[in-house]
Amino acid sequence: MTSLAGLAQIVDEAARTAVAIPQLTDTLPDLTVDDAYAIQALSVARRRARGERRAGFKMGLTSRAKMIQVGVSEVIWGRLTDAMRLIEGGDLHRAAYVHPRVEPEIAYILKKPLEGEVTAAEALSALEAIAPAVEIIDSRYRDFKFALPDVVADNSSSSGFFVGSWSSPSTDVTNLGIVMEVDGRPVQIGSTAAILGNPIRSLVAAARLVAKAGERLEPGDIVLAGGATAAHALVPGMHVKTTFQRLGTVAFNVVA
Numbered sequence: 001m002t003s004l005a006g007l008a009q010i011v012d013e014a015a016r017t018a019v020a021i022p023q024l025t026d027t028l029p030d031l032t033v034d035d036a037y038a039i040q041a042l043s044v045a046r047r048r049a050r051g052e053r054r055a056g057f058k059m060g061l062t063s064r065a066k067m068i069q070v071g072v073s074e075v076i077w078g079r080l081t082d083a084m085r086l087i088e089g090g091d092l093h094r095a096a097y098v099h100p101r102v103e104p105e106i107a108y109i110l111k112k113p114l115e116g117e118v119t120a121a122e123a124l125s126a127l128e129a130i131a132p133a134v135e136i137i138d139s140r141y142r143d144f145k146f147a148l149p150d151v152v153a154d155n156s157s158s159s160g161f162f163v164g165s166w167s168s169p170s171t172d173v174t175n176l177g178i179v180m181e182v183d184g185r186p187v188q189i190g191s192t193a194a195i196l197g198n199p200i201r202s203l204v205a206a207a208r209l210v211a212k213a214g215e216r217l218e219p220g221d222i223v224l225a226g227g228a229t230a231a232h233a234l235v236p237g238m239h240v241k242t243t244f245q246r247l248g249t250v251a252f253n254v255v256a
């Protein structure tokens with residue numbers, strides 16, 4: 001059987017070269033979710049070895065819309081690096097991805113560590129700031145189709161993120177309206193309440209799930225709380241603008 005390091009190389013190379021691969025579970029139907037998190041860690045270690053730096057974590061499948069869209073019903077997580085962060089108001093290069101999609105999220109940045117079982121109040125008191133954000137997800141699997149171990153091994157589809165202006169950590173983001181527009185036309189409408197009923201629950205879950213992997217959330221980490229709507233496919237020529245009630249906007253252009 002291919003080693004976990006070998007599988008990490010396969011998913012990492014697929015991401016690096018933007019070439020789609022078959023699902024790992026096609027040939028390894030017994031691959032477990034624990035194996036998949038080990039593959040994810042090894043594939044992100046390869047990025048780190050190329051010079052990318054830790055930026056934080058992303059939570060995935062935190063809304064019903066997302067679970068229905070991909071047919072997987074469990075909250076998952078992945079790792080962010082500095083190379084995944086894109087400049088708000090700037091360009092996204094379509095050629096760097098297999099089949100990118102965008103989804104609106106809330107970004108938290110921490111001023112204190114969070115580890116293991118924490119309460120929502122403890123999570124709130126660890127916040128440095130809150131911002132509107134969008135995540136670029138890009139499953140490296142053909143046709144954006146995968147089973148749970150596949151997507152976890154593939155860093156939970158994480159491939160990029162844009163963050164808007166930071167607001168006070170006391171900003172109430174429990175139920176804020178969100179409108180994502182493409183070329184001025186609304187394509188997704190939702191609320192931050194779609195993120196586990198309250199996005200702070202996503203940060204609580206991040207502290208717990210990351211601790212299971214022997215890690216903790218550190219000061220300076222960004223945590224993306226998860227998509228509030230279904231994700232929208234990106235093609236060159238699009239101008240994407242997402243407006244978050246109270247928090248502001250996040251915009252970018254898709255270029256070839």
Ligand code: 0L1
Pocket residue numbers: 058059060061062066070135137138139151156157226227231
């Ligand atoms: O961030 C997410 O909710 C996505 C997790 C992976 C599933 C997908 O690629 O849509």
Ligand code: MG
Pocket residue numbers: 058059060061103105135137226227
């Ligand atoms: Mg997401």
